[in-house]
Amino acid sequence: MLAFMKTSLESNLRRIAELLVAHVGTDRADKVIVVMNPVAGGLAQAIRRRKHIAALEAVTPAPQGTVAAALPEAGGALPAPGLLPFELHITKEAGNTEVIAAEVMSQDHGNERVLVLLCGGDGTYSQFLDVCLQAGPEALKQFSFMRLPLGSGNDGADARDLVHATEIISKTGQVVPSRGVGVSPQGLPTRYAFNITSVGIDAYVTYMTNKLRKRLPGDTYKLVADLSTLFYDRIYGVGEMKVQVERVGKQPTEELRGQFMLFAVGVSGYRCYGDHKWVLPDEHNVCAIKLDNMTLSRRLDLKKRLYAGDHVHHENTEMLGVRKATIEYDRVIPLQLDGEGVWLKPENFPLSFELTEPLLSVLVDPADSGRYLQRYSYLS
Numbered sequence: 001m002l003a004f005m006k007t008s009l010e011s012n013l014r015r016i017a018e019l020l021v022a023h024v025g026t027d028r029a030d031k032v033i034v035v036m037n038p039v040a041g042g043l044a045q046a047i048r049r050r051k052h053i054a055a056l057e058a059v060t061p062a063p064q065g066t067v068a069a070a071l072p073e074a075g076g077a078l079p080a081p082g083l084l085p086f087e088l089h090i091t092k093e094a095g096n097t098e099v100i101a102a103e104v105m106s107q108d109h110g111n112e113r114v115l116v117l118l119c120g121g122d123g124t125y126s127q128f129l130d131v132c133l134q135a136g137p138e139a140l141k142q143f144s145f146m147r148l149p150l151g152s153g154n155d156g157a158d159a160r161d162l163v164h165a166t167e168i169i170s171k172t173g174q175v176v177p178s179r180g181v182g183v184s185p186q187g188l189p190t191r192y193a194f195n196i197t198s199v200g201i202d203a204y205v206t207y208m209t210n211k212l213r214k215r216l217p218g219d220t221y222k223l224v225a226d227l228s229t230l231f232y233d234r235i236y237g238v239g240e241m242k243v244q245v246e247r248v249g250k251q252p253t254e255e256l257r258g259q260f261m262l263f264a265v266g267v268s269g270y271r272c273y274g275d276h277k278w279v280l281p282d283e284h285n286v287c288a289i290k291l292d293n294m295t296l297s298r299r300l301d302l303k304k305r306l307y308a309g310d311h312v313h314h315e316n317t318e319m320l321g322v323r324k325a326t327i328e329y330d331r332v333i334p335l336q337l338d339g340e341g342v343w344l345k346p347e348n349f350p351l352s353f354e355l356t357e358p359l360l361s362v363l364v365d366p367a368d369s370g371r372y373l374q375r376y377s378y379l380s
Helices: 002-021 046-059 096-106 122-134 162-172 201-212 220-236 296-308 366-374
Strands: 031-036 068-071 076-079 086-090 114-120 143-149 174-178 181-185 191-193 196-200 241-247 254-258 260-266 271-273 277-280 286-290 317-320 322-328 333-337 340-344 351-355 360-364
Touching: 002 031, 002 046, 002 086, 002 114, 002 162, 031 096, 046 162, 086 096, 096 122, 114 122, 122 143, 122 191, 122 360, 143 162, 162 360, 181 333, 191 333, 196 201, 196 271, 196 277, 201 220, 201 260, 201 333, 201 340, 220 296, 241 260, 260 277, 260 322, 277 286, 277 296
Parallel strands: 031 086, 031 114, 068 086, 114 143, 143 360
Antiparallel strands: 068 076, 174 360, 181 191, 181 351, 196 260, 196 333, 241 254, 241 322, 260 286, 271 277, 286 317, 322 351, 333 340
C-alpha cells in the first residue's frame, strides 16, 4: 500500500509539472527546473493534487512537437511532446530543498536561460532562494524564478493559484528584479528572507503556530495571535531595545529606543504574511510597534487593526523606509524568517537586517509588475 501511495504521489507531481511546463514558450526560457515539496499544504493530500491536475488540464492545450523532458526522479529522459527540456526535483526530507538548490546552482547550464518553478509554500521559497542568493550575482544571471502557491503559507507567492500561474508563465508574464533581506545574528551564519522577517510577538506567533499546526484544528495562527497579543510580554518580558537604522534618503544613521513588541523588516513595502495579514500595507518596509503605555483596550484595538492592515495609524506604530537596521537587545527573543521561527539569545546580538541588491529575477503578472516595481521605487 505504501509503495502504491508513493507511486501515485510521484505520478501526480510529474503530471502537475508537465502541465505547468507546457505553458512555457521558447521565448521565455531554454530549460525549466521544477522543484516540488510533497509535504507542502497544497500537495500533501491526494484530493488536492487531483484538483490541481484537473484545473491545469482544463487550461492546457494538447501538446505539439517532440521535445524531450529530462525527469531525474523518473531515472532519465522520457518523451514529452511539446515540452521544453525540464527537470523535476522532489524534496525528500527536511533540508533537502537547500541540497537541491545547491545542485541546481552548481550545474553547468551553458548559455541556457533557466526558469525555476518553486512549488510549495513560503518555507520552500525561502530555503531555495537563500542558497541561490548566496551563489552570487554572476551565477544568478541566467536564472529567473517563480513561486507557486502550494503551501500552507503562500504570502510570498507570485500567483494567486495554479491557473493564474499558467497565465503568468505563458508569454504574458514579466520578469522584474527582486531583493532579499540579509539577517545576521551575532555568532550565527547570515540567512536571507524574501518576504518579511521580524523579531518579537509575531515571531512568537509563528513559532507557536508551526508547533501547534498539527495539533489544533482551524486557524491556529489567529488563535495563538489572539492570546499572544494579550500575554506575550507577561510571559517572556519585553526589554529596552536599541535600534540603529539607516533610513532611505536620510543621513546619518538614526537611533530608535523603546520596548518594541514587534520589529518587522520586509524586502519592500506592500507585503503581507501570516495568511495575508498586511503587516506592511504601505510603501514602507519596516513596521515597529512599541509596548509603551499599551493598556488592554489598546492591545485589543491594535490586534484588530493589525489583521486589517490599519495598524499604521495606531499611536504605538512607526512605519519606516530602511536599508539596514541593527538591533541591540539583552533578552531571549524569537526571530522569524518567512514563517520559520527560531529563538535568539542575548549573545546573538547585535542582530542586523540589511537589504540586498536586486539580484533575483522573478516572473510576475504584468498587471502586478508596475505595483511590484513600485515597491522598490523609494530605494532607487
